[in-house]
Amino acid sequence: MNPSQDFSPEVQTTTDPSSGPGRRLRELRESRGIEIERVIAQLHLQRDIVEALEQDRYEGLPPPVFVAGYLKSYARLLGTDPEPIVSAYRSTIPGDDHRTTQPKTAPRKGRFSNAWIWILLLAVIGGGAAGGYFWWQGQGTQAPEGLEPTADTSAPNGSDGNATISADTADAADGVSEEEPNDSATKAPPDAIPLRSQEPAPQPEPAVPQETSEQATDTAPPEEPASETPEQESEPEEPIGPPQVALEFTGTTWIDVRDAQGKVVLNGEMREGDRRVLTGEPPYKLVIGNAAATRMTVGGEDFDVQRRARGNVARFSLDPEAPQ
Amino acid sequence: MFFRSIRGMFSNDLSIDLGTANTLIYIRGQGIVLNEPSVVAVRHDKTSGSKIVLAVGEEAKQMLGRTPQNVTAIRPMKDGVIADFTVTEKMLQYFIHKVHESNMLQPRPRVLICVPCGSTQVERRAIKESAAGAGAREVYLIEEPISAAIGAGLSVHEPRGCMVIDIGGGTSEVAVISLNGIVYSESVRVGGDTFDDAIVNYVRRNYGTQIGEVTAERIKHSIGSAFPGSEVLEIDVKGRSLAEGVPRSFTLNSNEILEALQEPLSVVVEAVKMALEQTPPELGADVAERGIVLTGGGALLRDFDRLIEEETGLPVVVAEDPLTCVARGGGRALEMLDAQETGMFATE
Numbered sequence: 001m002n003p004s005q006d007f008s009p010e011v012q013t014t015t016d017p018s019s020g021p022g023r024r025l026r027e028l029r030e031s032r033g034i035e036i037e038r039v040i041a042q043l044h045l046q047r048d049i050v051e052a053l054e055q056d057r058y059e060g061l062p063p064p065v066f067v068a069g070y071l072k073s074y075a076r077l078l079g080t081d082p083e084p085i086v087s088a089y090r091s092t093i094p095g096d097d098h099r100t101t102q103p104k105t106a107p108r109k110g111r112f113s114n115a116w117i118w119i120l121l122l123a124v125i126g127g128g129a130a131g132g133y134f135w136w137q138g139q140g141t142q143a144p145e146g147l148e149p150t151a152d153t154s155a156p157n158g159s160d161g162n163a164t165i166s167a168d169t170a171d172a173a174d175g176v177s178e179e180e181p182n183d184s185a186t187k188a189p190p191d192a193i194p195l196r197s198q199e200p201a202p203q204p205e206p207a208v209p210q211e212t213s214e215q216a217t218d219t220a221p222p223e224e225p226a227s228e229t230p231e232q233e234s235e236p237e238e239p240i241g242p243p244q245v246a247l248e249f250t251g252t253t254w255i256d257v258r259d260a261q262g263k264v265v266l267n268g269e270m271r272e273g274d275r276r277v278l279t280g281e282p283p284y285k286l287v288i289g290n291a292a293a294t295r296m297t298v299g300g301e302d303f304d305v306q307r308r309a310r311g312n313v314a315r316f317s318l319d320p321e322a323p324q
Numbered sequence: 325m326f327f328r329s330i331r332g333m334f335s336n337d338l339s340i341d342l343g344t345a346n347t348l349i350y351i352r353g354q355g356i357v358l359n360e361p362s363v364v365a366v367r368h369d370k371t372s373g374s375k376i377v378l379a380v381g382e383e384a385k386q387m388l389g390r391t392p393q394n395v396t397a398i399r400p401m402k403d404g405v406i407a408d409f410t411v412t413e414k415m416l417q418y419f420i421h422k423v424h425e426s427n428m429l430q431p432r433p434r435v436l437i438c439v440p441c442g443s444t445q446v447e448r449r450a451i452k453e454s455a456a457g458a459g460a461r462e463v464y465l466i467e468e469p470i471s472a473a474i475g476a477g478l479s480v481h482e483p484r485g486c487m488v489i490d491i492g493g494g495t496s497e498v499a500v501i502s503l504n505g506i507v508y509s510e511s512v513r514v515g516g517d518t519f520d521d522a523i524v525n526y527v528r529r530n531y532g533t534q535i536g537e538v539t540a541e542r543i544k545h546s547i548g549s550a551f552p553g554s555e556v557l558e559i560d561v562k563g564r565s566l567a568e569g570v571p572r573s574f575t576l577n578s579n580e581i582l583e584a585l586q587e588p589l590s591v592v593v594e595a596v597k598m599a600l601e602q603t604p605p606e607l608g609a610d611v612a613e614r615g616i617v618l619t620g621g622g623a624l625l626r627d628f629d630r631l632i633e634e635e636t637g638l639p640v641v642v643a644e645d646p647l648t649c650v651a652r653g654g655g656r657a658l659e660m661l662d663a664q665e666t667g668m669f670a671t672e
Contacts, residue, residue, distance in 0.1 A: 044639045046613065057331040065477040073629075171424020285610070 020056030022073055028078050043073050049075075056092075064093050094168025136267075186320040224300075242320040243279040251293030258285045283319035298323040327505060338423065338460075339436045339654030340416070341471075342451065344401045345493025345516050345621060347415070348382075348651035349423050352658055356648050357423050361385040362493075364411045365397045377411075380418040389536045403513045404440035404468075404495035405447040416458035435460035436654045436661070438485025439538025439670060441467040446669070447478065465670040466657050468492070468510060468650055469499030472545055472619040474499055475653025476643035479502055485607025486614065488657045489596060490650065493517050496592050498599040508602050510595045516622050518588040526584030531574055533563035544625070547578040550589055551627035551634070578626075585625075592622075593635045600636060605615030618651040 019027075026229050029039065042228050051063055053070055063066050068086050075082035247255070249270045257266040259280030266276055272293075278284055291309035295302070298320050308316040342362070347357040360381030367378045375496045378395060379387060387397040400411040424431035435455050439448050458477045472490040473480050474488040480486070481504050482499055490497045493516040499509040520540040521640055527535050535543075541563060547557040557578040596616070600608065618629050623646035633640040643649050657669070 044615075044633060045639055063479060064478055065617060066614050066639075066641055067630075068644065069617075071640070071641065073633075073639070178473055 026054035253290030350655035471653035475649035485610035535563035549626035
């Protein structure tokens with residue numbers, strides 16, 4: 001059975017379009033002399049729902065998708081075009097957001113600007129990190145060839161702000177600060193890494209102590225190999241500073257050491273067998289990642305790093321004058 | 325991992341209705357941005373033995389049934405699930421790139437895909453992996469009736485039953501939903517494609533003429549109806565006469581198509597009746613009070629709502645823009661994903 005066949009299809013809507021869709025349908029129904037019971041039966045709806053629809057009372061009714069459907073069926077039953085009725089109903093719904101799927105560009109814009117902020121932030125952080133890394137690398141590799149003669153001259157000198165770390169194997173092994181360079185200088189330590197050297201940096205030539213000693217003395221005093229002349233041997237002995245702090249590593253560990261000024265004295269990953277002597281102005285602030293693999297001597301005496309460690313990470317301040 | 329999340333910042337969250345007939349993509353805040361047929365044209369390179377994707381979507385659909393020997397136009401989805409995994413992946417990849425055309429970076433969106441509630445674990449995993457292979461950063465699944473109900477504007481979170489019939493291209497889903505979950509669901513492998521096949525068979529049987537799927541679909545859209553109407557519509561159709569082997573023209577009317585569709589329509593009606601029978605009484609009362617909501621492309625078949633209404637004696641309403649309900653509902657579900665309301669998502 002087709003309900004729309006019961007009524008004449010050529011219906012002219014004579015009702016006031018300004019009234020609600022439900023009222024328009026009711027007026028249309030009444031003008032055709034159709035009983036409400038018939039509408040209820042045809043639409044399979046309850047009486048109170050149909051009455052509420054006709055009175056435009058939508059508060060207690062099901063969600064809009066149903067009401068729009070009911071109105072559509074009702075309009076179709078009366079043989080009128082359902083579209084004006086449904087759109088009139090939709091215009092009464094505040095915030096009816098699911099009737100259109102039109103693109104809204106605002107959130108997209110917001111999302112993209114948000115993404116750009118993230119990218120810029122990451123670029124700034126990345127740039128900073130890269131800059132820092134290259135600067136550190138530049139400091140670390142500035143004068144790798146001239147290490148032998150200069151390592152000892154600069155290493156113990158903490159007073160001039162020269163924060164060079166000398167990894168003098170002989171030095172560290174003896175654990176003695178001022179007196180020992182006499183011996184160690186002659187041995188020309190192979191792996192001293194100056195982190196912040198200023199004078200040693202421009203040295204153009206590697207030290208070949210035995211063969212080029214005459215040339216070296218002619219050119220510049222800092223370049224001279226420390227092995228020959230007694231003046232240079234005695235140079236490191238002159239400043240009387242705090243006891244030397246030496247670190248010896250028996251395993252891979254990360255370490256960060258800063259002096260009293262907050263300057264980085266030593267930073268990075270140390271490997272098994274590495275030895276470092278701290279320079280810079282004490283007291284030092286140390287963070288040692290693997291305390292169990294670190295042996296420390298202060299003024300030649302063993303310093304118990306593990307006692308300061310929590311877990312295996314030691315964070316402590318050290319004044320070489322009063323190590324405990 | 326880090327770069328994936330960076331690219332993710334430049335990608336929009338997508339809700340994909342990976343349908344048998346059409347694929348729809350909804351982007352949060354933008355609405356439906358893509359609605360294309362789920363068709364891929366593949367060229368077989370005989371020298372290297374490889375397959376090359378020639379066209380996807382609308383362009384590929386135009387090639388359906390009109391391809392030379394080395395080109396095949398494939399519908400990689402069948403009955404709501406993946407029939408050809410590789411081609412589906414390529415198709416998804418194409419669609420995801422298409423909606424991110426303006427992006428410089430390769431998109432890595434979070435994707436929500438709607439799956440039929442009758443799909444198996446294997447079929448769901450295939451869909452998930454296909455989306456992941458197409459570039460999705462995270463893949464979520466949601467059952468189609470829930471997504472359709474949300475898209476239709478139903479309050480699925482309430483402790484009140486609502487019945488949704490989603491008639492898609494390959495499957496029809498009937499579900500009773502309450503409290504963000506499916507109480508009862510029935511999935512039948514009958515949909516728009518079955519209607520097209522029924523028309524093809526009817527024409528072959530009664531007119532001795534072979535017509536293609538595309539023509540059958542055009543007939544369905546133009547004059548198809550599910551319930552006898554007041555007016556009889558007609559359409560001129562061209563097909564190949566099986567007896568003479570030459571193309572011939574004839575006229576079909578809407579009553580004939582109604583007759584042709586009787587069998588698949590009765591399957592859907594039976595599924596609805598079965599669902600009503602199985603629904604717990606409290607929820608059944610809710611459904612009887614409010615009615616049934618019809619979504620999916622099949623709901624556009626003329627007077628389908630009236631058929632269900634007459635068969636069940638319950639009010640039936642067609643959701644607005646029923647074709648996009650599932651995708652839009654998925655989009656809203658994505659918003660709920662951020663609000664940690666994840667109870668409605670389907671597991672594999």
